[in-house]
Amino acid sequence: MIAEWLDIGPVDQLPALGARTLPVQGGEEIAIFRTANGSVYALVNKCPHKHGPLSQGIVHDTTVTCPLHNWRISLITGEALGEDKGCVPVIPVKIDGGRILIGRAAALAGVM
Amino acid sequence: MMSNKPHLIVIGNGMAGCRAVEEILARDGDKFRISIFGAEPRVNYNRIMLSPLLAGEKSFEDIIINGHDWYQDNQIELVSGDPVVAVDRAKKTVTAASGRVEHYDKLLIATGSDPFIIPVPGHKLPGVITFRDMDDVGAMLEAANRGGDAVVIGGGLLGLEAAHGLSLRGMKVTVIHLMPTLMERQLDEAAGWLLKSALESRGQTILTGADTAEIYGEGKVEGVRLKDGRDIPATIVVMAVGIRPNTKLAKETGLAVGRGIQVDDDMVTSDADILAVGECVEHDGNVYGLVAPLWDMCRSLAAGLVAEPNGYRGSVTSTKLKVAGLDVFSAGDFSGGEGCEDIVLRDATRGVYKRVIVKDDRLVGAVLYGDTADGNWYFDLLKKEEDVSSIRDALIFGQAFASGGGLSANPIEAVAAMADDAEVCGCNGVTKGQVMACIGGGATSLDAVRAGCKASASCGSCTGLVENILAFAMGDDYAGERENKPMCKCTSFTHEDVRKAIIDKELKVIPQVMQALSWSTPDGCSSCRPALNYYLLCAWPGEHEEDPQSRFVNERMHANIQKDGTYSVVPRMWGGVTTPNELRAIADAADKYNARMVKVTGGQRLDLFGIKKEDLPSIWADLNAAGMVSGHAYGKALRTVKTCVGSEWCRFGTQDSTGLGIKLEQMTWGSWMPHKFKIAVSGCPRNCAEATIKDFGVICVDSGYELLIGGNGGIHLRGTDLLCKVSTEQEAMDYCAAFIQLYREEARYLDRTAPWVERVGLDYVKQRIVEDATGREALRSRFLYAQSFLQVDPWAERAAGKEAHLHQHIAEIRPFAVVGGR
Ligand code: SRM
Numbered sequence: 001m002i003a004e005w006l007d008i009g010p011v012d013q014l015p016a017l018g019a020r021t022l023p024v025q026g027g028e029e030i031a032i033f034r035t036a037n038g039s040v041y042a043l044v045n046k047c048p049h050k051h052g053p054l055s056q057g058i059v060h061d062t063t064v065t066c067p068l069h070n071w072r073i074s075l076i077t078g079e080a081l082g083e084d085k086g087c088v089p090v091i092p093v094k095i096d097g098g099r100i101l102i103g104r105a106a107a108l109a110g111v112m
Numbered sequence: 113m114m115s116n117k118p119h120l121i122v123i124g125n126g127m128a129g130c131r132a133v134e135e136i137l138a139r140d141g142d143k144f145r146i147s148i149f150g151a152e153p154r155v156n157y158n159r160i161m162l163s164p165l166l167a168g169e170k171s172f173e174d175i176i177i178n179g180h181d182w183y184q185d186n187q188i189e190l191v192s193g194d195p196v197v198a199v200d201r202a203k204k205t206v207t208a209a210s211g212r213v214e215h216y217d218k219l220l221i222a223t224g225s226d227p228f229i230i231p232v233p234g235h236k237l238p239g240v241i242t243f244r245d246m247d248d249v250g251a252m253l254e255a256a257n258r259g260g261d262a263v264v265i266g267g268g269l270l271g272l273e274a275a276h277g278l279s280l281r282g283m284k285v286t287v288i289h290l291m292p293t294l295m296e297r298q299l300d301e302a303a304g305w306l307l308k309s310a311l312e313s314r315g316q317t318i319l320t321g322a323d324t325a326e327i328y329g330e331g332k333v334e335g336v337r338l339k340d341g342r343d344i345p346a347t348i349v350v351m352a353v354g355i356r357p358n359t360k361l362a363k364e365t366g367l368a369v370g371r372g373i374q375v376d377d378d379m380v381t382s383d384a385d386i387l388a389v390g391e392c393v394e395h396d397g398n399v400y401g402l403v404a405p406l407w408d409m410c411r412s413l414a415a416g417l418v419a420e421p422n423g424y425r426g427s428v429t430s431t432k433l434k435v436a437g438l439d440v441f442s443a444g445d446f447s448g449g450e451g452c453e454d455i456v457l458r459d460a461t462r463g464v465y466k467r468v469i470v471k472d473d474r475l476v477g478a479v480l481y482g483d484t485a486d487g488n489w490y491f492d493l494l495k496k497e498e499d500v501s502s503i504r505d506a507l508i509f510g511q512a513f514a515s516g517g518g519l520s521a522n523p524i525e526a527v528a529a530m531a532d533d534a535e536v537c538g539c540n541g542v543t544k545g546q547v548m549a550c551i552g553g554g555a556t557s558l559d560a561v562r563a564g565c566k567a568s569a570s571c572g573s574c575t576g577l578v579e580n581i582l583a584f585a586m587g588d589d590y591a592g593e594r595e596n597k598p599m600c601k602c603t604s605f606t607h608e609d610v611r612k613a614i615i616d617k618e619l620k621v622i623p624q625v626m627q628a629l630s631w632s633t634p635d636g637c638s639s640c641r642p643a644l645n646y647y648l649l650c651a652w653p654g655e656h657e658e659d660p661q662s663r664f665v666n667e668r669m670h671a672n673i674q675k676d677g678t679y680s681v682v683p684r685m686w687g688g689v690t691t692p693n694e695l696r697a698i699a700d701a702a703d704k705y706n707a708r709m710v711k712v713t714g715g716q717r718l719d720l721f722g723i724k725k726e727d728l729p730s731i732w733a734d735l736n737a738a739g740m741v742s743g744h745a746y747g748k749a750l751r752t753v754k755t756c757v758g759s760e761w762c763r764f765g766t767q768d769s770t771g772l773g774i775k776l777e778q779m780t781w782g783s784w785m786p787h788k789f790k791i792a793v794s795g796c797p798r799n800c801a802e803a804t805i806k807d808f809g810v811i812c813v814d815s816g817y818e819l820l821i822g823g824n825g826g827i828h829l830r831g832t833d834l835l836c837k838v839s840t841e842q843e844a845m846d847y848c849a850a851f852i853q854l855y856r857e858e859a860r861y862l863d864r865t866a867p868w869v870e871r872v873g874l875d876y877v878k879q880r881i882v883e884d885a886t887g888r889e890a891l892r893s894r895f896l897y898a899q900s901f902l903q904v905d906p907w908a909e910r911a912a913g914k915e916a917h918l919h920q921h922i923a924e925i926r927p928f929a930v931v932g933g934r
Pocket residue numbers: 672673674680682711712713714715716717719744745751752754788790805806823824825826827828864
């Protein structure tokens with residue numbers, strides 16, 4: 001049986017208000033974010049605008065500001081906020097027993 | 113004890129197990145013969161009260177919920193100190209550790225949770241204690257009697273209560289918390305910071321962002337070592353990092369178990385004759401760690417078992433910290449997000465911070481610090497999902513105010529409704545009547561009111577109110593105030609107000625500024641955070657703690673991000689001069705790290721493009737090894753000092769412009785500023801180094817040095833102004849240092865020197881730098897003092913492993929399909 005969730009590592013490796021990256025061989029790199037109150041989110045690491053690395057942006061509240069041209073992207077929905085239009089895929093992620101688990105199917109989407 | 117009533121066996125003599133029995137008895141006292149097995153050798157007590165017990169505020173007698181008489185009166189058999197070790201579902205029996213076997217008709221599992229122990233080296237040493245039951249409290253009290261130091265790992269509710277108790281018992285306590293703020297699950301950053309300062313002022317040491325590497329000691333605990341190398345001696349270590357549902361027995365029995373024992377709305381497990389309740393269960397995907405939800409569960413359980421099922425629907429929870437004198441409350445969701453609106457009230461004098469979060473006209477969360485009187489009211493609004501739009505503006509002031517209905521949405525009307533003796537300015541005790549009288553006496557602007565009656569003249573948090581009174585009193589005649597706009601939408605203060613308050617009130621960290629100046633948002637925004645970070649570092653050289661979350665990516669990574677997410681790396685070339693060795697090292701680095709382009713910049717140095725973030729620490733290590741440091745081509749900082757060849761080679765050169773440029777760069781590099789800062793030195797008025805469009809320019813002439821300021825070659829071209837002429841190199845250096853410091857101390861964040869000079873006027877700068885020799889000298893020495901902390905090469909630190917996580921992936925996924933053959 002193939003597990004539904006992939007264990008990525010301990011949650012304490014994520015800086016608060018920051019992000020770490022998770023390359024997927026043959027697929028899209030994932031950015032895993034941690035907010036001020038410890039919630040964890042994951043998005044494909046590509047801004048819907050011009051593919052800026054969202055993992056390098058400033059995390060604020062439940063949004064990340066892209067480092068290239070300051071689009072604000074919701075960590076919850078992956079949607080660009082404000083006037084900007086666009087969306088980046090959200091990857092399911094959860095914390096269990098201090099470990100980061102990431103949704104297998106979404107993480108491997110596009111890998112063949 | 114024989115009877116033909118069905119036999120109900122309860123495993124777990126804790127809070128949920130016994131409450132469930134109480135609820136069953138209340139509905140039908142005769143339905144079951146009841147036995148309770150408890151692992152703890154004592155009657156049912158109130159676990160919540162272990163904290164006051166530890167703190168010496170209560171005795172064990174005080175915290176008993178059900179004593180022996182309760183069991184007797186209700187004919188309940190209590191088997192204490194004998195845990196159940198096995199359940200046989202086919203035979204419907206339980207077996208206890210003693211070997212005793214009992215048959216059940218209905219079984220209720222209420223085994224609670226186990227404290228989570230982080231498996232660091234040394235976690236099994238004697239002296240490592242958890243905080244869950246009476247035995248743990250006993251062990252802590254014994255240690256406290258021996259005296260000594262304690263470390264509490266975990267700055268959540270439980271850990272802080274343990275720390276408080278131990279500190280009241282005379283131990284010196286250090287709390288180690290992994291996250292940057294305390295109780296981050298319940299409190300936002302602002303409240304967490306207030307809590308931390310309050311605990312510190314009570315003598316506890318609180319280390320946030322601290323990760324335990326090991327617990328050390330020979331045969332017993334002697335201390336804790338952190339991953340950053342710090343070492344904290346201790347005779348006991350209390351682990352309070354979290355709990356896990358105790359599902360061991362249920363798992364072995366073959367019941368459906370997820371995070372907890374899975375139950376339906378009537379608390380029935382996957383076996384129709386086995387129920388479960390309390391912290392050990394998972395209902396609808398949720399597990400709970402507080403008692404309120406357990407009470408709801410117990411009611412539904414009893415209803416389902418002996419009366420009409422009412423179906424448990426899950427619970428909303430709220431938290432309070434039980435530490436005397438620290439009023440902390442939180443409920444619901446305060447993570448914010450789309451559609452959420454924060455309403456924040458801060459009262460720095462009373463140490464109060466309140467924040468409510470409203471979404472779609474419903475209250476969804478509340479965080480209260482210092483004044484929790486309205487906690488229950490907010491919690492009630494939240495649970496009932498009441499529409500709060502009609503009381504929206506008064507919500508934050510609490511129930512009494514909001515239901516008084518006295519508030520109007522229009523601030524001017526609200527001011528009109530204020531009583532004459534209502535206090536407007538808390539700092540100076542000025543009433544509305546006095547402000548009105550002052551306006552009546554001819555004060556028609558904020559400054560005039562400040563001068564006349566002192567309202568808004570101190571902390572300034574009533575400024576908005578005073579302006580509203582002006583508008584109310586003067587009607588259309590009131591022109592409005594402050595050509596100086598507030599810093600951002602989080603505050604009504606201007607940049608200048610904030611900088612002044614940072615010095616006057618000795619504010620040292622961002623949350624402190626926000627509290628003292630009544631920030632209207634919980635943690636600021638991406639516009640004020642970097643500004644505050646800069647103002648603090650400028651005000652408190654050497655003392656300020658850097659806040660990396662308040663830095664833009666380039667300043668965090670010490671390299672410039674490019675459109676494809678790679679970085680460019682620019683080593684410093686002092687005054688634009690280089691050597692064959694440096695060039696060789698740059699060429700080697702370009703080869704080794706596959707720089708896709710090497711370009712000569714407009715700032716007279718070389719830029720390596722296309723470097724991957726993973727490679728940054730090693731390319732820096734290589735360049736460092738060749739003697740080069742960061743060029744800060746990123747950052748609000750000194751960028752380059754451009755020079756021309758000057759008197760050393762040029763037939764027109766009047767002075768050693770190259771040498772002066774190098775000296776200036778060596779004096780000024782590393783300095784953080786309101787915006788980027790560029791310097792140039794030209795050897796003669798032909799000005800080959802373009803000194804007339806720099807923030808600070810020098811044009812050498814026969815008789816000395818012309819010092820130029822406020823130039824900008826960027827978006828709005830502005831030629832420099834002549835500051836003055838000096839005759840020696842040393843003077844040129846001194847004036848430069850003083851000018852930079854004046855700019856650092858007085859310009860608004862993100863002002864280049866050009867707009868700043870235009871705003872304050874050239875005369876003002878001349879007066880401060882040229883005419884006031886003592887002031888100039890003071891500025892210069894403040895600059896050099898700050899530099900003694902700032903001239904640390906960020907690359908050397910990173911190359912040595914600092915913040916390594918910024919450069920590494922957390923993990924990598926290699927799908928089977930790609931790896932193949934495995
Ligand atoms: C590399 C370089 C262009 C080049 O190939 O020559 C450059 C590259 C960038 N400049 Fe520049 N500027 C460079 C010299 C200049 C100069 C010329 C100079 O310094 O003599 C100017 C005009 C002089 C001035 O600043 O007054 C200049 C005026 C700007 C401006 C407009 C500033 C203004 O106040 O109007 C920006 C935008 C900003 O800072 O907000 C900018 C911003 C940028 C940024 C940081 C854009 C960005 O945000 O990514 C570019 C970074 C590229 C990178 O990753 O390295 N760059 N930039 C030059 C680096 C010099 C160095 O060695 O550090």
